[in-house]
Every structure is written in C-alpha cells, then in structure tokens.
Amino acid sequence: MKLLMHMCCAPCSTYLVSSLRKDGINVTGLFYNPNIHPIDEYQRRLDTVNEYSKIVDLDVRFIDDYMEDVWHNYNGVDDSRCKMCYSIRLDMAAKYAKENGYDAYTTSLLVSPYQKHDLIKELGEKFANKYDVDFYYYDFRPYFREGQAMAREMNLYRQKYCGCIISYNERIKHLNK
Ligand code: SF4
Numbered sequence: 644m645k646l647l648m649h650m651c652c653a654p655c656s657t658y659l660v661s662s663l664r665k666d667g668i669n670v671t672g673l674f675y676n677p678n679i680h681p682i683d684e685y686q687r688r689l690d691t692v693n694e695y696s697k698i699v700d701l702d703v704r705f706i707d708d709y710m711e712d713v714w715h716n717y718n719g720v721d722d723s724r725c726k727m728c729y730s731i732r733l734d735m736a737a738k739y740a741k742e743n744g745y746d747a748y749t750t751s752l753l754v755s756p757y758q759k760h761d762l763i764k765e766l767g768e769k770f771a772n773k774y775d776v777d778f779y780y781y782d783f784r785p786y787f788r789e790g791q792a793m794a795r796e797m798n799l800y801r802q803k804y805c806g807c808i809i810s811y812n813e814r815i816k817h818l819n820k
Contacts, residue, residue, distance in 0.1 A: 649736035649750040653695035658790030672703035677710040680808040737770035747777035754783035
C-alpha cells in the first residue's frame with residue numbers, strides 16, 4: 644500500500660513510520676501544519692522533520708504555510724478551534740493523497756493521547772469521503788511513550804506545547820504560575 648502520512652511533528656511520527664514499514668506499507672510523509680506559532684517554533688518543527696527524514700530515509704513532502712491571522716484572531720472555545728485546526732490539515736492531506744496517487748492517507752496525530760482522538764478519526768474519514776481516498780485508521784496511542792523514546796534516542800527536538808498561539812500562551816501562563 645502506498646500511504647501518505649500527515650506528520651504533525653517528527654517525534655509523533657517515529658512510532659508510526661517504524662510500525663507501518665514493518666507491515667510492508669510504503670510510507671511518504673507530508674508536513675503541513677500552518678497552525679504552529681510563533682514562526683521560530685514553526686521553523687524548528689519543520690527543520691526537525693527534515694532532520695528526522697534523513698535519519699530514517701523517509702521521503703517527505705513539505706507544504707510551507709503559516710496562517711498567522713487565522714489563529715491570532717480566533718476566539719472560539721477549545722473544541723471548535725481544534726476542529727478547525729484538524730480540518731485544515733486533514734483536508735489538505737486527503738486532497739494531496741488523492742491528487743498524487745496514494746491508496747490512503749493517515750496522520751501522526753493518532754498517536755498522541757493529548758489530542759482529541761475521536762474527532763481526528765471522524766474528520767479523517769470525512770475528508771477521505773470528500774476526496775474519495777481511504778483513511779488509514781489505527782489507535783496508536785498505546786505506543787506514544789515508545790515513540791517519544793525513539794525520538795529521544797535520535798536526539799530530536801520535542802516541543803512543549805501543541806502548536807497554535809493559544810496553546811503557546813496557555814503554556815507560558817502555566818509556567819508563570
Ligand atoms: S490546541 Fe493543538 S489541535 Fe487545538 S487548535 Fe491549537 S494547535 Fe490545533
């Protein structure tokens with residue numbers, strides 16, 4: 644199977660790439676995360692994906708986009724903000740998979756116990772239907788720690804907040820308590 648894997652970041656991708664390859668799946672990465680702020684953090688996560696791709700010889704496609712205004716001006720509650728965030732990224736991943744001849748697409752967001760897993764699954768299937776491509780679903784969450792350990796071994800940068808400016812501000816507030 645030719646699978647496109649949306650990569651939210653390098654650490655969350657480690658377990659998926661290793662496990663999918665063991666199952667004989669041909670994985671290509673896609674970095675598309677316009678939610679990440681500020682710009683130096685965005686660049687750092689992109690660079691880390693690049694660094695990781697060289698270590699494990701992974702072909703990664705980069706769609707470089709930084710939607711500053713969308714998140715700066717967003718004042719909705721957590722659930723709707725994350726729904727918008729997942730939708731933007733999964734819509735692009737499904738579209739890219741369809742337009743570039745992949746059998747299916749998936750996302751490294753499925754490994755994180757900190758994300759809204761059921762919502763990601765629902766939206767993954769929604770955009771699969773929209774573009775007529777399969778969504779590869781698996782609950783990778785039990786392997787999150789294993790993936791983080793792999794990232795540590797590779798000496799990859801591991802971020803301390805989800806990504807958007809709102810999650811960044813929440814992190815700063817928490818540190819200043
Ligand atoms: S908390 Fe994470 S998933 Fe939710 S909007 Fe921010 S970056 Fe996106």
